[in-house]
Structure formats: C-alpha cells, structure tokens
Amino acid sequence: MADTSIRILLVCHAPSTNTELLRDAAIRGAEHPMLEAVDARWVPPLQATAEDVLACDAILLGTTENFGYMSGALKDFFDRIYYPCLELTEAKPYSYYVRAGSDGTGTCRAIDAITQGLSWRQVLPPVLCKGDYDPRFAERVEELSATLAAGVETGLY
C-alpha cells in the first residue's frame, strides 16, 4: 500500500535546556493527535541531509542566534543541502523559529535569504523568541509547528 503520510521534517538546533524545550514543543505541535496523517521527524541540523529535505512535505527550522547569525549547525545544514536541493525543492513549505538572547534580526535575514535562493515557500511568519526565556515561547513554537503540519495535511499549503 502506498505511504500516504505527510512528512514534516523538524531541523531544530537545541544546544541548551531552553532550546530543548523549544525543540520538544516543535515536535509536540507536529505530533498533535488531531494530525492523524502527519509523520513528524526531528533531525539535528548536523545530521540532516539533502535526502531528508527531498523526502519531506514541509520543513520547520529552529536555531539559536550566535554572533548575529544562525547557529553554525544550521548553517552547516544549508551548506550541505543547498546545491543538491536547488531546483528540486522549489515551493517547499517551511517556517522557522529563532531563539535569541537579545536580537535575532541577523538570523532571520540570513535564513530568509538562503530560503529565497532555494525558492522555498514561507507559509507562516517565523517565531522570534527574543530576550529572557519565557514559557510562552514554547507555546508559540508548538502552535507554529502544529499550524504548519495542519496546513500541509489539509492541502492548504
């Protein structure tokens, strides 16, 4: 029988306790019990491959901001998948969240530029978790992930 599941790839960097909470929230959102057809898979950026991207129906990215840019781990992911995915993943639905101590704009700018190069489709505005850690960050990330998965499952995206 053909596999009809909707595959959501979560490429989320989680180097600290708080970012683990955000990563867990992203997984929880995409695994919402209402989303019966969704198969969500978290892969750390350093392990995620072009094959993972080619095989999925949508992507949620998650990163810290470090030195005014996305994490080295997410940058490494883009470095490795960019050319293998170019022209094969056009219009791929995606969104992302950023955990930043105080800023986040450089990270958003960089992710937007690379994903525009790939012609991916940002179907939901990114969530910027900026400043002192707030438990509401995880709620927003969970909602983002669930909304992305629901939108793909229902054919909206």
Ligand SMILES: Cc1cc2nc3c(=O)[nH]c(=O)nc-3n(C[C@H](O)[C@H](O)[C@H](O)COP(=O)(O)O)c2cc1C
């Ligand atoms: C080496 C390093 C560089 C950082 N650079 C930035 C930065 O440029 N902008 C920013 O907003 N936060 C920066 N931060 C803060 C991190 O984004 C933040 O600590 C990380 O997202 C983890 O969140 P947490 O401390 O709540 O676990 C930096 C942190 C480290 C360790």
